[in-house]
Amino acid sequence: MVTDTPLQLRKIVEIFKEICTDRHVYTKKEDLLMYGRDQTLNFHLPFDILVKPGSPKEISSILKVCNEYNLPITPRGGGSGVTGGALPVHGGVVLSLERLNRIIDINKVDGYVIAESGVITANLCNCVERHDLYFPVFPSSGAYSFIGGNVAENAGSINSCKYGTTSKYVLNLEVVLPSGEIIWTGANVLKNATGLNLTPLFVGSEGILGIITKVVYQLLPKPKPEVTLLAGFKTLKEACDAVINIKKSSIIPSGVELICLNAIKLTAEYLNEELPLVAKNLDAHLLISLQEPSVIEINYTLEIIISILEKYTQEDILVAQTDAEKEKINRLRLNIGNALTNNGRRYRDVDVCVPLSILFDYINKIESICMENDINVVCFGHALDGNLHTNLVFNNNTNFSDDTPIKNVLNELYQYAISKGGVISGEHGIGMLQNDFLALQFSPAHLALMQSIKHLFDPNNIMNPGKILK
Numbered sequence: 307m308v309t310d311t312p313l314q315l316r317k318i319v320e321i322f323k324e325i326c327t328d329r330h331v332y333t334k335k336e337d338l339l340m341y342g343r344d345q346t347l348n349f350h351l352p353f354d355i356l357v358k359p360g361s362p363k364e365i366s367s368i369l370k371v372c373n374e375y376n377l378p379i380t381p382r383g384g385g386s387g388v389t390g391g392a393l394p395v396h397g398g399v400v401l402s403l404e405r406l407n408r409i410i411d412i413n414k415v416d417g418y419v420i421a422e423s424g425v426i427t428a429n430l431c432n433c434v435e436r437h438d439l440y441f442p443v444f445p446s447s448g449a450y451s452f453i454g455g456n457v458a459e460n461a462g463s464i465n466s467c468k469y470g471t472t473s474k475y476v477l478n479l480e481v482v483l484p485s486g487e488i489i490w491t492g493a494n495v496l497k498n499a500t501g502l503n504l505t506p507l508f509v510g511s512e513g514i515l516g517i518i519t520k521v522v523y524q525l526l527p528k529p530k531p532e533v534t535l536l537a538g539f540k541t542l543k544e545a546c547d548a549v550i551n552i553k554k555s556s557i558i559p560s561g562v563e564l565i566c567l568n569a570i571k572l573t574a575e576y577l578n579e580e581l582p583l584v585a586k587n588l589d590a591h592l593l594i595s596l597q598e599p600s601v602i603e604i605n606y607t608l609e610i611i612i613s614i615l616e617k618y619t620q621e622d623i624l625v626a627q628t629d630a631e632k633e634k635i636n637r638l639r640l641n642i643g644n645a646l647t648n649n650g651r652r653y654r655d656v657d658v659c660v661p662l663s664i665l666f667d668y669i670n671k672i673e674s675i676c677m678e679n680d681i682n683v684v685c686f687g688h689a690l691d692g693n694l695h696t697n698l699v700f701n702n703n704t705n706f707s708d709d710t711p712i713k714n715v716l717n718e719l720y721q722y723a724i725s726k727g728g729v730i731s732g733e734h735g736i737g738m739l740q741n742d743f744l745a746l747q748f749s750p751a752h753l754a755l756m757q758s759i760k761h762l763f764d765p766n767n768i769m770n771p772g773k774i775l776k
């Protein structure tokens with residue numbers, strides 16, 4: 307219990323009920339249960355009060371109370387995070403954005419959408435597509451992650467190699483600051499050189515600087531339906547060389563996903579899918595997707611891609627001709643996460659991003675470190691971005707109470723990636739899992755600057771304490 311006394315807790319609950327009515331304030335264990343978890347290992351953290359406000363004004367009042375009582379508060383989106391960002395490390399209050407779920411305006415002339423931060427990613431994407439517009443950043447968790455969560459994590463997606471990550475599309479944010487003040491960070495225009503740019507500071511801030519309540523995303527014209535293909539390679543080296551040569555070519559596919567042998571086996575088993583998909587005895591697959599404005603351009607891109615792939619594999623390349631074939635190939639990639647957690651398995655997210663030129667060396671390195679330490683590693687992910695998910699996988703009876711061996715492995719791995727110009731996280735953030743490693747990436751001066759920024763926004767350290775910075 308974080309609050310000083312049950313009496314004080316009761317008082318705060320009563321104030322919260324005045325702010326957002328009795329129906330939206332919860333304290334019973336069974337109501338809180340799901341909100342003390344996200345998708346991070348098997349963590350389940352206790353806390354005191356769950357609030358589900360319905361407006362920025364209510365959030366502002368709640369934050370003022372938290373400041374007055376020095377009460378930690380953790381913003382929560384869809385709870386799909388894998389680094390524990392939405393877990394209430396210091397108990398206190400969890401604030402769910404789920405009631406802020408309206409798409410407010412789609413402006414076709416100026417090419418943007420304004421939506422509340424609790425809109426589910428898939429709902430936003432489907433809605434803008436009905437207006438012949440396109441929002442390209444669809445994380446594999448898009449069926450349940452919220453757009454505010456995506457902004458707070460600077461989420462990426464399979465097609466980020468062509469379109470970039472969330473930060474590229476955020477024009478403006480409505481944010482409730484820890485003090486309770488409500489600001490807009492930018493403007494709904496395509497160019498803005500007016501003063502210090504606060505918008506990028508909030509993108510990727512993981513809820514430690516304020517609560518994002520509205521998002522303005524720039525939109526693109528809707529491309530033609532995607533073409534998907536799957537190529538298999540006898541060796542991982544050939545697959546990585548093919549990716550490098552795609553990068554050097556004149557075309558940019560919307561997705562180039564590497565699926566290593568262990569990932570495809572695990573997922574085929576989970577989906578009850580027959581292997582091989584393209585040929586026997588393959589070490590790696592590349593799942594490639596192409597999106598272009600016209601069919602002519604898609605065909606041109608397809609021709610170039612196939613000519614590159616054929617230099618590195620002698621196997622047939624499966625180009626999905628029908629929606630069913632496309633679905634079958636994509637299902638494999640999108641279910642790797644589910645396969646990893648099947649049968650009670652747990653995985654420790656590893657989301658390193660490295661320069662593409664060292665991708666092959668990085669995979670070899672992690673495989674050898676994990677073999678030495680008797681840990682299973684499953685490799686898949688955004689190859690063209692150099693952002694592989696090289697997750698450490700554990701069976702259901704693993705005890706995580708002493709995670710020193712895992713931390714030792716990660717320490718070695720992160721040091722290697724950083725020494726080659728890489729970063730600890732490409733898209734999943736730091737949360738509560740990775741903050742021990744931040745000092746590997748940044749100098750003391752750099753870290754102190756981050757701490758000062760946090761202190762400036764949140765002098766009482768009520769906003770999502772224990773995340774990113776210790």
Ligand SMILES: Cc1cc2nc3c(=O)[nH]c(=O)nc-3n(C[C@H](O)[C@H](O)[C@H](O)COP(=O)(O)OP(=O)(O)OC[C@H]3O[C@@H](n4cnc5c(N)ncnc54)[C@H](O)[C@@H]3O)c2cc1C
Nearest residue numbers: 383384385386387391445446452454455458462513518643
């Ligand atoms: C199967 C699976 C697939 C995934 N695929 C991808 C992928 O392709 N790409 C990718 O980038 N990630 C992926 N993720 C990770 C995760 O889905 C993303 O990080 C996602 O953006 C989190 O959104 P959320 O709404 O669930 O946020 P949550 O998990 O609820 O919260 C994440 C962080 O954001 C903060 N936060 C949430 N909402 C707000 C707000 N309104 N204001 C301020 N702070 C807020 C929280 O405090 C927390 O620190 C995947 C996860 C899973 C389980």
